[in-house]
Amino acid sequence: MNTSLVFTFIGADRPGLVERIAEQISAHQGSWQESRMVELAGQFAGIARVTVASDQTESLRRALQALSSEGLEITLQNSDSKVSSQRVKPCKLSVVGNDRPGIVHEISRALKLHQINVVEMSSNVTSAAMSGDTLFEALAQVELPATVNRDQLEDALDSIADQLSLDILVE
Incomplete structure (x- = not known):
């Protein structure tokens, strides 16, 4: 075994x-x-x-x-190799915007409130092509539970995007 x-x-x-x-x-x-x-x-x-x-x-x-x-x-x-019986929908989440403290915290809090699991995430900080400003970029693979209200999730992420001057896209 x-x-x-x-x-x-x-x-x-x-x-x-x-x-x-x-x-x-x-x-x-x-x-x-x-x-x-x-x-x-x-x-x-x-x-x-x-x-x-x-x-x-x-x-x-x-x-x-x-x-x-x-x-x-x-x-x-x-390793606990048990597979969850909950139905989930895999999605991609991308984030781009001016770098500032709290971006990952705010987004991860919204995901937690909607019981969304982060499966994989990568992030980095780069310079904007024209302005040279510091940009934060992240790409995450997430699992949306079948019970998640997609409109409520997008409203929550839009609110964060507006507050932090980010572009957040759920695909």
Whole structure:
């Protein structure tokens, strides 16, 4: 029987970080299933899901945690692979506007109030082409419950967009 593990890691960016983690997973006959990784401000961070034979789970945990001696912080969790029975509709949410504190907080609060789950999100700050102003951009994959009132959601997001001078689009 296999166990699914989800783990996060972070360490100073340098060549070979992913290889060191993959080496330990391979040494324990684990299988890398999915991951997201990125370098931010000199740190390399990621989240990954692997499967491993149940009798190898604890030794893999110890091997990955031993990488702390190489400057990697790793946190592991057993994966709960239960699928929600609630019907959801996948949507994309895009946000663009002048950067300012509170954008993610306001949008995530509106999503929470409508019981909308964020599945994946990326954001960055760039310079506007013509003015050079600092722009905040975000793209999120979200799941709308079948019970969500789309008009109420769009009204809430429009209110935030007006308040913060943003363009928010739900596709």
